[in-house]
Every structure is written in C-alpha cells, then in structure tokens.
Amino acid sequence: MAYNTKILQHYENPQNVGTLEDGPDIGTGMVGAPACGDVMKLQIQVDENGKIVRACFKAFGCGSAIASASYATSLLTGKNVSEAEKISNTEIANELGLPPVKLHCSMLAQDAIEAAIQDFKSKKNKLKDLENA
Ligand code: FES
Numbered sequence: 001m002a003y004n005t006k007i008l009q010h011y012e013n014p015q016n017v018g019t020l021e022d023g024p025d026i027g028t029g030m031v032g033a034p035a036c037g038d039v040m041k042l043q044i045q046v047d048e049n050g051k052i053v054r055a056c057f058k059a060f061g062c063g064s065a066i067a068s069a070s071y072a073t074s075l076l077t078g079k080n081v082s083e084a085e086k087i088s089n090t091e092i093a094n095e096l097g098l099p100p101v102k103l104h105c106s107m108l109a110q111d112a113i114e115a116a117i118q119d120f121k122s123k124k125n126k127l128k129d130l131e132n133a
C-alpha cells in the first residue's frame with residue numbers, strides 16, 4: 001500500500017518529539033490504543049493567557065500513530081486551549097490521508113490531546129482551590 005507522503009514526512013521526520021518537565025503549566029496525556037496496544041504520551045505547555053506555547057509527544061507505536069502525534073503537536077502549538085479542544089481525529093486523519101484501518105491511530109492522538117488538556121485543567125483548578133483556601 002502506498003502511504004500518503006504527509007504520513008511519511010511526519011513519520012520520517014517527526015516534529016516535537018520529547019518530554020516537558022512537569023509543572024503547573026504542563027498538561028500530560030497518556031493514552032493507549034486497545035486495538036493494537038500502542039501507547040502515546042502527549043504534553044502541552046500553556047502560558048498565562050491560555051495559549052499553548054509548546055507541545056511534544058512520545059509514542060510507542062506504528063508509523064501512523066507517530067505521524068498523527070507529530071501532526072497533532074504542530075497543530076496544537078500556538079492555539080488556545082479552547083481551540084485545541086476542537087481538534088478532531090478526522091482533521092488529523094484527513095490531513096495525513098490515513099487509510100481506514102489506521103483511523104484509530106488518529107483517534108489515539110485526539111485522546112492524547114484531550115487527556116493532556118484535562119490534566120492541565122485539573123492542575124489549574126487545584127491551584128485555584130489553593131489560592132482561594
Ligand atoms: Fe502494532 Fe500499531 S498495530 S504498532
């Protein structure tokens with residue numbers, strides 16, 4: 001099967017691979033794909049205006065998962081958290097031209113984005129509670 005060149009670009013030269021040191025401005029999402037056992041970790045760093053200034057990932061998985069995560073981090077960077085919440089796996093799958101059997105790889109990326117945002121929000125709420133205590 002011929003892979004779309006965008007998948008190959010992101011797979012062979014993934015963007016934003018790495019880890020951010022945990023802190024109150026960091027959200028970390030760690031998700032797994034039941035369909036194949038792949039694991040993806042995605043992190044965002046959010047500034048005081050709610051803007052995502054950095055995003056990175058590590059994936060133990062197939063090429064489409066790596067390409068999806070790579071594209072997801074490039075989409076996330078510069079977006080507000082509320083905009084980031086709207087990123088859908090269809091957007092990722094369409095951009096990369098993922099074949100139907102690989103759609104769950106882009107869902108993994110969407111799940112990872114959601115988990116990272118949730119983590120960031122729960123940290124922020126905890127901080128607020130502390131400030132108001
Ligand atoms: Fe094995 Fe995705 S199915 S790496």
Ligand code: FES
Binds near residue numbers: 033035036037065108
């Ligand atoms: Fe399972 Fe890609 S994440 S095959």
